[in-house]
Amino acid sequence: MEFFGSGGGDSLALIVQKYGGTSVADTERIKAVAKRVVSTASEGNKVVVVVSAMAGETDKLIGFANKVSENPDEREMDLLLSSGERITSALTAMAIQSLGYGSKSFTGRQVGIKTDSSHTKAMIESIEAVRLEKALAEGIIPVVAGFQGINEFSDVTTLGRGGSDTTAVAIAAALKADLCEIYTDVEGVYTTDPRIVKEARKLEKISFDEMLEMASLGAKVLHNRSVEFAKKYKVPLVVRSSFNNAPGTLVTMEDKEMEQIEISGVAADKNQVRVTILGVPDRPGIAASVFRALADANIVIDMIVQNISTETKATDISFTVSKADSKKALDVTKKASEQLNARGVTMNDSVSKVSIVGVGMQSHVGVAAKMFDVLSKAGINIMMISTSEIKISCVIDIAHTETAVRTLHGAFGLAEG
Amino acid sequence: MEFFGSGGGDSLALIVQKYGGTSVADTERIKAVAKRVVSTASEGNKVVVVVSAMAGETDKLIGFANKVSENPDEREMDLLLSSGERITSALTAMAIQSLGYGSKSFTGRQVGIKTDSSHTKAMIESIEAVRLEKALAEGIIPVVAGFQGINEFSDVTTLGRGGSDTTAVAIAAALKADLCEIYTDVEGVYTTDPRIVKEARKLEKISFDEMLEMASLGAKVLHNRSVEFAKKYKVPLVVRSSFNNAPGTLVTMEDKEMEQIEISGVAADKNQVRVTILGVPDRPGIAASVFRALADANIVIDMIVQNISTETKATDISFTVSKADSKKALDVTKKASEQLNARGVTMNDSVSKVSIVGVGMQSHVGVAAKMFDVLSKAGINIMMISTSEIKISCVIDIAHTETAVRTLHGAFGLAEG
Numbered sequence: 001m002e003f004f005g006s007g008g009g010d011s012l013a014l015i016v017q018k019y020g021g022t023s024v025a026d027t028e029r030i031k032a033v034a035k036r037v038v039s040t041a042s043e044g045n046k047v048v049v050v051v052s053a054m055a056g057e058t059d060k061l062i063g064f065a066n067k068v069s070e071n072p073d074e075r076e077m078d079l080l081l082s083s084g085e086r087i088t089s090a091l092t093a094m095a096i097q098s099l100g101y102g103s104k105s106f107t108g109r110q111v112g113i114k115t116d117s118s119h120t121k122a123m124i125e126s127i128e129a130v131r132l133e134k135a136l137a138e139g140i141i142p143v144v145a146g147f148q149g150i151n152e153f154s155d156v157t158t159l160g161r162g163g164s165d166t167t168a169v170a171i172a173a174a175l176k177a178d179l180c181e182i183y184t185d186v187e188g189v190y191t192t193d194p195r196i197v198k199e200a201r202k203l204e205k206i207s208f209d210e211m212l213e214m215a216s217l218g219a220k221v222l223h224n225r226s227v228e229f230a231k232k233y234k235v236p237l238v239v240r241s242s243f244n245n246a247p248g249t250l251v252t253m254e255d256k257e258m259e260q261i262e263i264s265g266v267a268a269d270k271n272q273v274r275v276t277i278l279g280v281p282d283r284p285g286i287a288a289s290v291f292r293a294l295a296d297a298n299i300v301i302d303m304i305v306q307n308i309s310t311e312t313k314a315t316d317i318s319f320t321v322s323k324a325d326s327k328k329a330l331d332v333t334k335k336a337s338e339q340l341n342a343r344g345v346t347m348n349d350s351v352s353k354v355s356i357v358g359v360g361m362q363s364h365v366g367v368a369a370k371m372f373d374v375l376s377k378a379g380i381n382i383m384m385i386s387t388s389e390i391k392i393s394c395v396i397d398i399a400h401t402e403t404a405v406r407t408l409h410g411a412f413g414l415a416e417g
Numbered sequence: 418m419e420f421f422g423s424g425g426g427d428s429l430a431l432i433v434q435k436y437g438g439t440s441v442a443d444t445e446r447i448k449a450v451a452k453r454v455v456s457t458a459s460e461g462n463k464v465v466v467v468v469s470a471m472a473g474e475t476d477k478l479i480g481f482a483n484k485v486s487e488n489p490d491e492r493e494m495d496l497l498l499s500s501g502e503r504i505t506s507a508l509t510a511m512a513i514q515s516l517g518y519g520s521k522s523f524t525g526r527q528v529g530i531k532t533d534s535s536h537t538k539a540m541i542e543s544i545e546a547v548r549l550e551k552a553l554a555e556g557i558i559p560v561v562a563g564f565q566g567i568n569e570f571s572d573v574t575t576l577g578r579g580g581s582d583t584t585a586v587a588i589a590a591a592l593k594a595d596l597c598e599i600y601t602d603v604e605g606v607y608t609t610d611p612r613i614v615k616e617a618r619k620l621e622k623i624s625f626d627e628m629l630e631m632a633s634l635g636a637k638v639l640h641n642r643s644v645e646f647a648k649k650y651k652v653p654l655v656v657r658s659s660f661n662n663a664p665g666t667l668v669t670m671e672d673k674e675m676e677q678i679e680i681s682g683v684a685a686d687k688n689q690v691r692v693t694i695l696g697v698p699d700r701p702g703i704a705a706s707v708f709r710a711l712a713d714a715n716i717v718i719d720m721i722v723q724n725i726s727t728e729t730k731a732t733d734i735s736f737t738v739s740k741a742d743s744k745k746a747l748d749v750t751k752k753a754s755e756q757l758n759a760r761g762v763t764m765n766d767s768v769s770k771v772s773i774v775g776v777g778m779q780s781h782v783g784v785a786a787k788m789f790d791v792l793s794k795a796g797i798n799i800m801m802i803s804t805s806e807i808k809i810s811c812v813i814d815i816a817h818t819e820t821a822v823r824t825l826h827g828a829f830g831l832a833e834g
Contacts, residue, residue, distance in 0.1 A: 027484035032486070059505065067444035068451070068512040076514075079522050080507035083500040087478065090497035096486040105496050110571060154527060351424075 013045045014136075014177045018146065018168035021055035022185040023242035024088050027095075030054075033183075033242060034095035037141060041101060046136050048175065049143040050168040051092050053084025062414035065180050074119035078148075078158045078247075082108070085145035085164065088184040093143040102140040108133060109156070111142075111171065113149035121160035124149060127174040144171060162223020169226045173233035180235050182222060188249030189214065189221055190412035192266040199415035202246075202265060207254040210264050211237075213357045213391045217267035227251065254359050262367060263358030264406045268401050270352045272302060273326040274383065275333055277319040279343030286340060287317055293336045299325045303353070303393065305388040314343070317386055320353065320395060351383065352401040355393040356408060368392050380404055430592045431463045435563065435585035438472035439602040440659035441505050442806060447471075450600075451512035454558060458518060458553060463553050466560040467585040468509050470501025491536035495565075495575045499525070502562035502581065504780040512714040516801070519557040523548060528588065529561075530566035538577035538682060544591040548563035553592075559590060588641045597652050599639060600659035604664030606631065606638055608831040609683040613822050614831035620681060622670040627681050630774040630808045634684035644668065665750020671776050671832065679784055680775030683825045685818050687769045690743040691800065692750055696760030703757060704734055710753045716742045720770070720803040720810060731760070735801055737770065737812060759774075768800065768834075769818040772810040773825060785809050791828040797821055 017040065019033050029377060033051075041047050061080050067073040072080075096103035112128030118189045135142045146164025151157050159166050165182055172180035187202055189211065194200040206214070208231035215224045221239050228238050240248025256415065258264070280286055294301060321329045326349060334345050354375075361367040369390055375382060380403065384395035385403035396404055409415065434457065438451050450468075454534050459465050478497050482489040489497075506522040513520035525742045529545030551750050552559045556685055556724075563581025568574050582599055589597035606628065623631070625648035632641045647654050647668065657665025665770040675681070697703055705721060711718060738746045743766060751762050778784040788809055793797060797820065801812035813821055826832065 028483055064504075064508055065443055065511060068447055069515040072511045073514055074520055076507040076511045079503055079524070083504050086496055087481075087500050090493040091481055091485050094482060094489045094493045094497075097490055098486040098488075105493055107496070107573075140577075156524075168796050196596075344443055 001047050013179065014048070014175060015040060015045050016048045016050060016168050016172040016177045016180045017183060018050040018127065018181065018391040019052065019092075019183045019242055020164065020185070021052045021058070023183050024051055024092065025055040025316060027091065028241075029089050030088070031095050033092060033191060034099055036140075038099045038101050041141060044248075047141050048132060048171060048177070049092060049141065049162055050146045050171060051085060051088040051143060052089055052146050054335045055127070057084040057087070057348055076347075078119045079156045081158055082145070082148040082156045089143045096141055096143065102138070103143060103335070104135055105138050105143045105145065105162045106135075107145050108148035108167070111144050111152045112172070112228060113167065115149035115151055115157045115159070117151040117153070117157065119145055119157055120153065122149060122157035124159065124170050127170055127192065129171065129174045132143060132171065132175060133379050136187065160166055160225075161353040163224055165226035166229060167323050169233070169235055172235045173229070177235065179238060180248040181238045181248075183240060184221065185221040185241060185243060186221060186239075187244070187246045189251070189265070191264065192405055192409050193268065196268065196271070196402050197409045199409065201415055203249045205250045205252065205266055207258055207359050208251060208358055209254065209390055210258075210357050211251045212302070213355070213388070214265055214267055217269055217353070217355045217357070217391075217393075258359050259363050261358060261360045262364045263356045263360060263412050263414070265357050266405050266412070266414065267355045267357065268352055268405050269355075270398055270401060271323050272351060272395075273323055273325075273329075273347055273349040273354055274318055274320050274351045274395060275329055276316055276346045276348070277333060277337045277342050277344075278316050278346065280317055280337070281342070282315045284315050289340065290317065290333065290336045293332050294329060297332045299329050299332065303395065305384045305386065320351070320384070323349065347357065350398045351395050352398045353393050353395050354392055354401065354404045354408065356412065357391045359390050361392070362389055370411070371408065374407055375404060378403055378407045421607045429461055429463050430596065431465070431592060432457060432583050433465045433467060433589040433592070433594045433597045433599065434600060434661055435467040435581060436469065436509075436600045437471045437581065437602070438475070440600050441468055441473040441509065443748050444508065446659075447508050448512050450509060450712055451516055453515055453659065455516045455518050455654045458558060460707050465549060465553070465588060465594070466509060466558060466587060467563045467581055468502060468505040468560060469563050469581040470498075471505055474501040474504070483511060490570060495536045496573045498575055499562070499565040499573045502526055502564050506560045506562040507620060513558055513560065513631070518523040520560060521552055521557050522560045522562065523552075524562050525565035525584070526567045528561050528709060530584065530587070532566035532568055532574045532576070534570070534572075534574065536574055539568065539574035541576070541583065541587050544587055546591045547587065551590065577642075579737045580642055582640050582643035583646060586646045586650070586652050586654070589652045590646070594652065596655060597647065598655045598657060598665075600657060601638065601639060602658060602660065603656075604658045604661070604663045605656050605790055606668070606682070608681065609822055609826050610685065613685065614683075614826045616826065619833055620666045621664075622667045622669065622675065623681055624675055624776050625668060626671065626674075626807055627776055628668045630772070630805070631684055634686055634770070634772045634774070634808075634810075638693050639668070675776050676780050678777045679781050680829050680831070681774045682774050682776060683822050683831065684774065684795070685769055686772075686821050687767060687815055687818060688740050689737040689812070690740055690764055690766040691735055691737050691768045691812060692743075692746055693733055693763045693765075694750060694754045694759050694761075695733050695763065696731040697734055697754070697757055698759070699730050699732045706757065707734065707753045708751065710749050711746060714745060715766050716746050716749065720801055722789065722803065737768070737801070740766065747830070758790065765775045767815045768812050768813045770810050771818065771825065773829065774808045776807050778809070787828070788825065791824055792821060795820055795824045
């Protein structure tokens, strides 16, 4: 991505504030957002606001599209859906003005967000933030319609899921902002899902990498694309609630403090199934042929485990895919396994993935052993294991998910902080 | 206005079809519009579609604006309101595509509609219809979001009341279209209001000038601005219903046929009050000073009549203004009359204006006399008279409005056609 902003340059803090759909759900909420923006500005900060569509608006428009067409064109979909954020940006600018502050709305095009032409999931190619810089220099609070840009043909594009977060981070990067605040309906990032473990604790700070792992494990606070972006351009993010003044969670570069903690969070994902190919002849290239077939069918694989059976000279290959892809994955795998003369294919859709995440596990020994031990003592059988530098995931029986999360949360002392 | 289109060039008819809010009120209506568009295209015509916001959408957005601000900024209002037409244009393009025809939505900006910066009531300065011509050449049916353009700062502007009609006529002019069809929820232009006179007859044809008079007299089928535009660029208009296949009314240049008919229509306007300044000293410049004061207060005057009283060397001046301006007009007039040493000011808000319109009255003698005679025989007293080349208006007691319209409609043989 290219930035054409000059950025920074004076001593005031420049803060990008992004407000999600529930934060701007109705005119009362928009007025509350305006107050918060003005309060930040009145403390001497420069503020750029990025807004999502009012909660429910995007779904309403998608509903319309599905009624007029069985297969709505993606270019048209983008023009349709970009309207939601435009409406919110105009209303928010009006609300800020009515509090006595200068404010102007800007569309994605007007703040120079150029994307590729992948309608409904476009990637930002460049930002020419000239109008934003001009507005800021004039003491105006810009309110940007999130989620959208234009392509080389001057057609409107949208950035896909989490698109307004991406807009906010990209603008923060282009303007070299000091901070990008993501306002939502939760207070921050938690050690685990508070609905499962009531002792779950809000994290003060988390590294970009931990956040990426947490997000991919089903903690839906931030979309991964915006976190990757923030990491790449070193934009510190704060996730906080627009419904109160709690300080939220800072997502930032890894630091010493984070490394002193064994793990930062426990996550569970019930949206997976396990597929196993039994008795695959143990020859080179076998696994590759299976996963090539799955990739060709556009199926995203999460975990892969291969058990070598020394007795039979055959191997079992297990992998997990999302529930939505399970039927297609099973079909493709069955076909591939027949060609390989495998013994058969089984699917287990009563599984879940429980994971612990933390940059601290790089400097602490025995974290994995401790996890397996804790689960074993709780009588929970581990079906698959997968590890990365800062994450250990175990596939277990779905019935034990909550017990596993609660036990791990306690055993790693997450409630105490 | 400048046009940068090459226009015309082949033998197929090029038709601009504009669909108003009730014609695209919901997804079922939008699908019906798509069918009509495709039916026109399947007959070998090239079609450009212009759409309004779905009925109710604009009011909903205005309601939002009034909730977040007591005095919504006009620039923000324009971004807000322009969303409605964009939504309809995308949905209509999708609906046309689902019938197997190529279609693409275009915003005001994308079809090069450049306006001045008078937000909420911008005037079109130029149209650069390159993308429209390209789409048409590729056999694609363009669907343009009406009511909007952009100004020199690349900000969105809207064209005010009747703005989508203006968009349609401007595009028809730029493309040198053969016809501009305005689809609405009435079947055309009537000899008078069918709610008052059940014999009211739909006109096959009416001149631009007659249409302008009818519109200014309260026949709300077409906004005057779009008719003036159509007249200036000689774009034939057809007003017709999107709810059936009735042929509608052609609005076009004056022709011989029209001149053979005494009058084309009768209109009534109950939205006026009469203000009279009594006993104004009969000196030059007196009337000017009163109407200068009213103009300074931004009050639009409709009819003005001055009765010279030879006995008293003083005069009475009467004028009419809209009910909405009546209080302000009375205040301004009272102040002015005190400075002039006039005898006093009276206001009558129980009046209406009944008018007959027709290019034929230029070549028929005695039309005015016949009108006064008809009203007199019906026992209706005439308070004020005003005439133009193709219109005669009388102010009467509001209680007699319906009787006057019905009697005039009958006397001039309008029911027979």
